Amino acid sequence: MTGRAVAARPAAVVVGGGLAGITTALRLAEAGHDVTLAEGRPRLGGLAFSFQRGELTVDNGQHVFLRCCTAYRGLLERLGATRMTHLQNRLDVPVLSVTGSDEVPVRTLGRLRRTGLPVPLHLAGSLARYPHLSPADRARVVRGALALNGLDLADPALDRLSFGEWLRRNGQNAATTAALWDLVGVATLNARADGVSLALAAMVFKTGLLSDPGASDIGMAAVPLGVIHHDRALAELERAGVRVLLRARVAELKPAAPQHAVRLEDGQLFTADTVVLAGAQDTADALLPPGAVPGQERLAGFGTTPILNVHVVYDRKVLRRPFFAALGSPVQWVFDRTTHSGLLGTTIGRAHPGAQYLALSQSAVQDEIDLPVAELRRRYLPELSRLLPAAADAEVLDFFVTRERTATFDGAPGSAELRPGAATGVPGLLLAGAWTATGWPATMEGAVRSGHAAADAVLAAAGNRVPVDRGDGRWPR
Numbered sequence: 001m002t003g004r005a006v007a008a009r010p011a012a013v014v015v016g017g018g019l020a021g022i023t024t025a026l027r028l029a030e031a032g033h034d035v036t037l038a039e040g041r042p043r044l045g046g047l048a049f050s051f052q053r054g055e056l057t058v059d060n061g062q063h064v065f066l067r068c069c070t071a072y073r074g075l076l077e078r079l080g081a082t083r084m085t086h087l088q089n090r091l092d093v094p095v096l097s098v099t100g101s102d103e104v105p106v107r108t109l110g111r112l113r114r115t116g117l118p119v120p121l122h123l124a125g126s127l128a129r130y131p132h133l134s135p136a137d138r139a140r141v142v143r144g145a146l147a148l149n150g151l152d153l154a155d156p157a158l159d160r161l162s163f164g165e166w167l168r169r170n171g172q173n174a175a176t177t178a179a180l181w182d183l184v185g186v187a188t189l190n191a192r193a194d195g196v197s198l199a200l201a202a203m204v205f206k207t208g209l210l211s212d213p214g215a216s217d218i219g220m221a222a223v224p225l226g227v228i229h230h231d232r233a234l235a236e237l238e239r240a241g242v243r244v245l246l247r248a249r250v251a252e253l254k255p256a257a258p259q260h261a262v263r264l265e266d267g268q269l270f271t272a273d274t275v276v277l278a279g280a281q282d283t284a285d286a287l288l289p290p291g292a293v294p295g296q297e298r299l300a301g302f303g304t305t306p307i308l309n310v311h312v313v314y315d316r317k318v319l320r321r322p323f324f325a326a327l328g329s330p331v332q333w334v335f336d337r338t339t340h341s342g343l344l345g346t347t348i349g350r351a352h353p354g355a356q357y358l359a360l361s362q363s364a365v366q367d368e369i370d371l372p373v374a375e376l377r378r379r380y381l382p383e384l385s386r387l388l389p390a391a392a393d394a395e396v397l398d399f400f401v402t403r404e405r406t407a408t409f410d411g412a413p414g415s416a417e418l419r420p421g422a423a424t425g426v427p428g429l430l431l432a433g434a435w436t437a438t439g440w441p442a443t444m445e446g447a448v449r450s451g452h453a454a455a456d457a458v459l460a461a462a463g464n465r466v467p468v469d470r471g472d473g474r475w476p477r
C-alpha cells in the first residue's frame with residue numbers, strides 16, 4: 001500500500017435525454033466524470049423520436065440536417081450511426097407548384113440544386129432556370145442574397161429586426177418571399193419571414209447557402225429516428241459508463257456546496273458536483289434557483305412554435321421522389337416514409353405490395369395545430385391529389401397526424417436576449433438545449449452544440465483539457 005487515496009471521480013447529473021443531454025453526458029463520461037442522465041420519458045431522443053402505431057414505426061416529425069450541421073454529424077459518428085443516414089452528394093430540392101383549378105391543375109416542377117462551382121455560383125444555374133420566379137424576381141433574389149451575405153452575424157441589431165422587414169427593405173416581394181425565402185425559411189426556422197429575427201434567418205441562409213458549396217446538401221435518417229437517438233444513444237451512453245434513468249423526472253434541484261442535490265419525482269435523491277439542465281426553457285424556468293441567469297424572470301414568457309406532421313398511407317405509389325417542397329398549396333414539404341416505417345412488412349403492406357407512406361411536414365402552423373383530424377383530412381387529401389396526379393385515384397389506407405405543440409422556441413425578433421449561455425451564476429450548474437445561446441435556430445445541430453458548450457464549460461472550470469471540435473463533422477477529441 002502506498003497510502004495514496006484514489007481521487008473520487010467528479011459526479012454529474014444531466015437532466016434531460018434529448019440530443020443536448022446525450023451529448024453532454026457522453027462528453028463528461030469520456031472526460032472521466034461519474035455521470036447520471038435522468039430522462040422523464042420512457043425513451044431518449046427528446047423531440048426527435050419514433051413510436052409504434054400498430055405495426056408501423058412512425059417518426060414524430062420528419063427531421064432533416066444539412067452538411068453544415070457538423071456537430072450533429074459528429075454525434076452521428078460518435079453513435080456509430082453515420083451509415084444509418086443519407087446525405088445528398090449535391091443539394092437537390094424538387095419544388096412543385098400547383099396553379100389552375102381543382103379540375104384542371106397546372107403543375108410546374110423546378111429544382112433548387114447546386115453545381116460543383118464555388119459560392120455563390122454554385123446555385124446560379126439552378127436559379128437561372130427556376131420556373132417559379134420571373135427573370136426580374138430571380139435578379140431580385142440575387143441582390144437579396146448578396147445583401148444577406150454582407151450582414152455581420154455578430155451585430156446585435158440583427159436580432160431586433162424581423163427577416164420579413166429586412167427582405168422588404170432589400171427589394172424582395174411576395175413572389176420571392178414565397179418561392180424562396182419562406183420555402184427554405186419556414187422549414188428551417190419554423191417561422192415565416194415576418195415572425196423570425198433577422199439574426200436567426202441570416203445565420204441559416206449565410207451558413208447554409210452562402211458559406212461552402214456543399215453546406216446545404218440535405219441529410220436525413222434512413223432508419224427510424226429512435227434507432228439512432230434512443231437505441232444507439234443508449235448503447236453508447238452505457239458503454240461510456242453513464243447511468244441512464246428513464247421515466248425519471250427531476251422534480252427539484254437544490255444548489256448547495258460542495259454538491260448540488262437533485263430529487264426525482266419518485267423521491268430518489270442524487271448529489272453531484274455538476275448538474276446540467278438539458279431540457280427546454282420550461283425545465284430551466286422550473287428548476288433554476290432564482291437569479292441564476294440574467295433575465296430569468298422572462299423565461300416563463302419565452303414562447304414556442306408548433307410543427308404538425310400529416311401521415312398518409314396510400315394503396316399505391318403516388319410519389320417517385322424521396323421528397324419535395326410544394327408551392328401554391330398549404331402543403332409544405334412531403335417525404336416518402338415507406339421504407340423507414342417498415343410499411344411493406346406490415347399486414348397492410350403485405351395486402352398492398354405497392355403501398356406508399358407519405359409524411360407532410362408542416363411548420364409554423366399555429367392556426368392548424370389543434371384542428372380535428374377530420375378537418376385536416378379534408379384540407380390535405382385534396383391538396384395532395386392536386387400536387388400528385390396518382391394520388392387522385394389512390395385509396396387512402398391510413399391517415400393520422402402527429403402534433404408537436406412546443407416543437408421549437410419562438411425565434412421572433414428579440415429572442416436572442418432570452419437565450420442564456422451554458423454557464424449560470426451558480427458554480428457547477430449549467431444549461432444546455434437547443435433553446436440556449438447557440439446562435440442556431442432550434443435544430444438538432446443547435447442541441448448538440450449546446451451539449452458540447454455545457455461539457456466544455458464544465459471541463460474548463462475544472463482546469464481539464466477541452467477536446468477540440470475541428471468543425472469537420474467529427475466528434476471532438
Ligand SMILES: Cc1cc2nc3c(=O)[nH]c(=O)nc-3n(C[C@H](O)[C@H](O)[C@H](O)COP(=O)(O)OP(=O)(O)OC[C@H]3O[C@@H](n4cnc5c(N)ncnc54)[C@H](O)[C@@H]3O)c2cc1C
Nearest residue numbers: 016018019020040046047061063064250279433434443444
Ligand atoms: C416535429 C419536429 C420536427 C423537427 N424538425 C427538425 C429538423 O428537420 N431538423 C432539425 O435540425 N431539427 C428539427 N426539429 C427540432 C429538434 O428536434 C430539436 O431542436 C432538438 O431535438 C432539441 O433537442 P434538445 O436536446 O435541446 O431538447 P429536447 O429534445 O426537448 O430534449 C429535452 C429532454 O429533456 C427531458 N426533460 C425535460 N424536463 C425534464 C425533467 N425535469 N426531468 C427529466 N427529464 C426532463 C424531456 O423529456 C426531453 O426528452 C424538429 C422538432 C420537431 C418537434
